[in-house]
Amino acid sequence: MGERQDEFERVAMPHVASLLRFARRLTANRSAANDLVQETCLRAWRAFDGLRPGSNVRAWLFRILINTSRGEGRKAKRSLELASFCREANPRSMPSVEESVELLDALDALPRDQKETIILVMIEGFTCREASEILSVPQGTVMSRLSRARQALREELASNCSRVSR
Amino acid sequence: MDDLDRKLREAYTREPVDTRGLERSIRAEIRRQSWRRSALRFASAAALVVAILGAYWAARRSPEPKLYRDAALDHQAEVVQKAPRRWRTTDSELDTLTGRFGLTRQRVAFSEYRLLRAKVCLLDGRRVLHLVYSSGGSEYSLFLLADNQHVPTGEARIDAEYIEGFDGAHKTGLVVSDGPGADCRRFTETVALANL
Numbered sequence: 001m002g003e004r005q006d007e008f009e010r011v012a013m014p015h016v017a018s019l020l021r022f023a024r025r026l027t028a029n030r031s032a033a034n035d036l037v038q039e040t041c042l043r044a045w046r047a048f049d050g051l052r053p054g055s056n057v058r059a060w061l062f063r064i065l066i067n068t069s070r071g072e073g074r075k076a077k078r079s080l081e082l083a084s085f086c087r088e089a090n091p092r093s094m095p096s097v098e099e100s101v102e103l104l105d106a107l108d109a110l111p112r113d114q115k116e117t118i119i120l121v122m123i124e125g126f127t128c129r130e131a132s133e134i135l136s137v138p139q140g141t142v143m144s145r146l147s148r149a150r151q152a153l154r155e156e157l158a159s160n161c162s163r164v165s166r
Numbered sequence: 167m168d169d170l171d172r173k174l175r176e177a178y179t180r181e182p183v184d185t186r187g188l189e190r191s192i193r194a195e196i197r198r199q200s201w202r203r204s205a206l207r208f209a210s211a212a213a214l215v216v217a218i219l220g221a222y223w224a225a226r227r228s229p230e231p232k233l234y235r236d237a238a239l240d241h242q243a244e245v246v247q248k249a250p251r252r253w254r255t256t257d258s259e260l261d262t263l264t265g266r267f268g269l270t271r272q273r274v275a276f277s278e279y280r281l282l283r284a285k286v287c288l289l290d291g292r293r294v295l296h297l298v299y300s301s302g303g304s305e306y307s308l309f310l311l312a313d314n315q316h317v318p319t320g321e322a323r324i325d326a327e328y329i330e331g332f333d334g335a336h337k338t339g340l341v342v343s344d345g346p347g348a349d350c351r352r353f354t355e356t357v358a359l360a361n362l
Contacts, residue, residue, distance in 0.1 A: 005200060009193075016185045016192070021178065034188050041192045045199065100177035107174065122171045123178045153170060 008048050011057045012041065018058070019065055022119055025108060026069050040065040059126060063134045066116065106156040114149035117142055233317065234340065236289040238327035241307040241342040244287075245298055246326075253283035253298075260284055267295045267310060268336075269362070276356050279306065294339075299353070304345040306353045310362070311338050323347070330354045337362040 019040060023033035043064050051060065107115060113135075120131040121142065128146075132139040243249045254263050260271045263284050275281055279299040287296045289309060297308040311317060317338040321330040328350040330341050334357070341357060343350035 002200065005196065008196070013189060013192075016189055017183050020183045020185055020188065021181065024181075024183075034191075037188060038192055038195065042195055042199065045196050099173070100180055103174050103177040104181065107178070118174075119178070123175050150170065153174070157170075 004048065008045055012044055012048075012061060015058050015061050016041065018124060019061060022062065022124070023065060023069070025104075025115060025119060026112070036065065036069055040068050043068060056130065059130050059134055062120065062124070062126070063136075066134060102157065103153075106153050109156055110149055110152055114145050114152060117145040118149040118153070121146055233290040233292070234322050234329050234331070235324055237307070237309050237340045237342050238324040238329055240287060240289065240296065240309075241327055241344065242325070244296070245305050245307055245342075246344050251285060253285050255283045263295065268313060269295075269310070273360070273362065274308070274310075276360060279353065279356065289340075301349075301353070304343060304349055306345075306350070307340075307342040308353075308357060309340045309342070313337075321347075321351075332358055334358060334360075334362040 016037060019037045020033060023036040023040075024030065027033045027036055040061060044061055047064075051057070107118070110118065116135060117131060120126045120134060121128060126134065128139050128142045132142045135142065137145075244251055254260055257271060260281070263286065264271050264274055266286075271281070274297055276299070279301045282298045282300055282305070284295060284297045287294055287309075292315060293312050295310040297310070299306045299308065313336070315338060317331045317333065317340060319331045319333050321328070323329070326344050328343050328345070328347045330350055332339060332341065332354055339357075339362075341350055341354045343353065
């Protein structure tokens with residue numbers, strides 16, 4: 001393996017799992033998510049020589065993934081087959097499997113721009129500034145999308161609960 | 167971070183992802199692309215070397231086409247078609263002009279060939295002394311380059327003109343004629359024997 005490949009392996013490949021989770025939320029199925037991540041990594045590999053030393057590789061990879069998915073017109077859609085139901089949430093416990101499915105379904109139901117923002121900031125831990133660079137939008141837009149996304153998630157979860165309890 | 171954020175994060179990261187197959191496929195594709203890239207670089211380098219060698223070989227083998235072409239065009243326009251030019255024809259003018267090229271009028275006078283006129287012109291950007299001779303019914307152009315300029319020797323026919331390059335003891339140049347090649351060769355031999 002060449003020096004360039006070793007370096008790519010060291011700095012980029014550890015992020016494949018995060019990229020795949022993110023891609024699964026943006027694409028229709030797992031196969032499409034795999035394709036998206038593979039294309040992202042290959043684009044990153046081709047552009048790797050131009051990456052400045054000290055750059056935030058993780059943010060760079062997410063930006064490539066976003067651009068790739070936008071360019072290819074992929075649609076965010078997830079198809080989990082599990083039935084969802086609501087149960088009383090214990091505030092300090094791990095969410096149950098069912099609750100997780102419910103949360104992810106609610107996440108998937110968000111508009112794409114809100115979903116991208118909430119995953120990058122709340123889950124992947126990017127700062128608003130980093131998310132704004134990844135998504136190519138102003139920081140203020142990131143913050144307002146985040147706020148709207150949180151509100152929409154709460155409403156979606158509340159409506160699921162009331163539907164199940166009826 | 168509020169409870170919703172925490173739970174969402176846990177739900178998101180709990181979902182299992184098996185990246186082994188994907189990583190294998192990415193690595194395989196990267197290896198393929200690296201190989202292709204190396205092969206492409208090697209092919210480009212090889213093509214460049216071949217092109218350089220080809221150009222070098224062509225330059226060594228064939229006369230300078232531009233210089234030869236310019237000489238043929240000059241002869242056709244100025245000698246055959248008699249385009250109006252400011253020629254030097256008197257002895258004193260010819261003395262001055264040949265002197266500028268380190269020659270004398272006597273040194274460029276050849277038996278059997280009568281020096282008619284001369285002027286300075288440019289061939290392929292090089293300053294050249296253009297001398298016109300006549301013998302019988304034919305006219306010949308002799309283009310002499312300034313000192314230390316090399317002309318690849320050889321012969322060529324461009325349109326109706328026959329051109330022959332020569333490399334003398336002190337001077338290099340071209341002979342051009344619109345007559346038969348044998349006549350031109352004879353004139354070239356005469357010039358060569360003069361040991362210019």
